[in-house]
């Protein structure tokens with residue numbers, strides 16, 4: 001008989017009852033060092049006092065009204081994101097998938113309003129992940145994500161990662177946009193080199209295409225700067241966010257330039273929950289801590305430290321490890337063998353890491369993780385790699 005809880009997840013046999021900082025605790029008191037942070041969500045760790053205060057204050061005051069009414073917390077968060085980014089305007093969603101979905105809808109509407117109704121193709125890349133909705137899986141394109149879900153939403157052209165010739169050949173008078181993660185998350189923590197991002201920007205400028213960066217996983221300080229695009233000189237036209245935006249309170253965002261977002265007039269899109277007072281107040285508190293609270297500044301050095309330590313493991317274990325890669329607090333060790341058992345063994349020793357593809361160990365710890373915790377966690381992981 002099917003479980004009351006639809007069994008779409010292969011869950012680990014762990015039940016946490018409390019979280020504090022970078023640690024999670026089970027009912028019997030066993031503690032685990034959380035180097036996955038809810039898949040890159042808990043940037044400020046668990047139980048952060050400033051976030052608990054913001055949440056409880058807002059919950060005690062007002063947590064949901066409706067987007068039928070003014071929501072000052074949402075307007076304030078949008079203004080902060082506009083200040084911090086290239087964007088002129090922001091729409092709030094409940095998840096990364098919905099933010100990507102809106103970026104896709106907006107692209108279509110933009111070209112529709114220009115009278116170019118054939119321009120409906122969005123270019124994406126092998127290894128991408130843009131969510132599990134009908135548009136999300138079509139954009140993601142992998143067999144794993146799309147198997148059995150045909151017919152897929154048309155309008156996506158998927159190209160190999162890093163194949164410049166394929167890209168040039170794929171641009172036609174049907175191309176509407178390029179959608180890319182500056183650092184692929186689920187695809188194995190693969191950073192797109194700066195010069196390739198510049199190339200994409202040039203192509204988009206030449207043909208008037210939208211350049212959409214999916215920063216759902218790599219944004220919000222995870223790779224160093226507040227947004228991954230700020231590493232380089234390339235600015236997108238549209239950016240999607242979620243995960244660490246609310247540190248676990250469900251909220252996502254689509255940030256866009258006025259030129260492209262102007263097609264989304266009243267009635268063209270909406271959400272019941274998106275950006276409600278509770279979620280928006282929490283997301284603003286996260287931003288306050290990241291910037292004014294100095295978390296981002298302090299995290300940079302620890303992110304580099306994590307990179308150095310992973311590179312050292314890679315060079316000490318050449319028989320097991322192909323390479324260490326990634327940026328800031330979003331990193332990976334690519335192993336020569338599948339990592340599922342290794343992850344189980346680390347868990348038994350109290351260290352949580354996550355997978356990003358069969359052979360990839362992904363590290364997405366809270367930005368508040370310390371050097372000492374990294375040392376402690378990586379000692380376990382290296383020992384398990386060697387065993």
Ligand code: PLP
Nearest residue numbers: 095096097129130131185216217
């Ligand atoms: N885009 C990227 C790059 C992601 O990593 C994810 C989730 O892992 C999504 C979109 C989908 O976000 P969500 O699970 O919040 O719907």
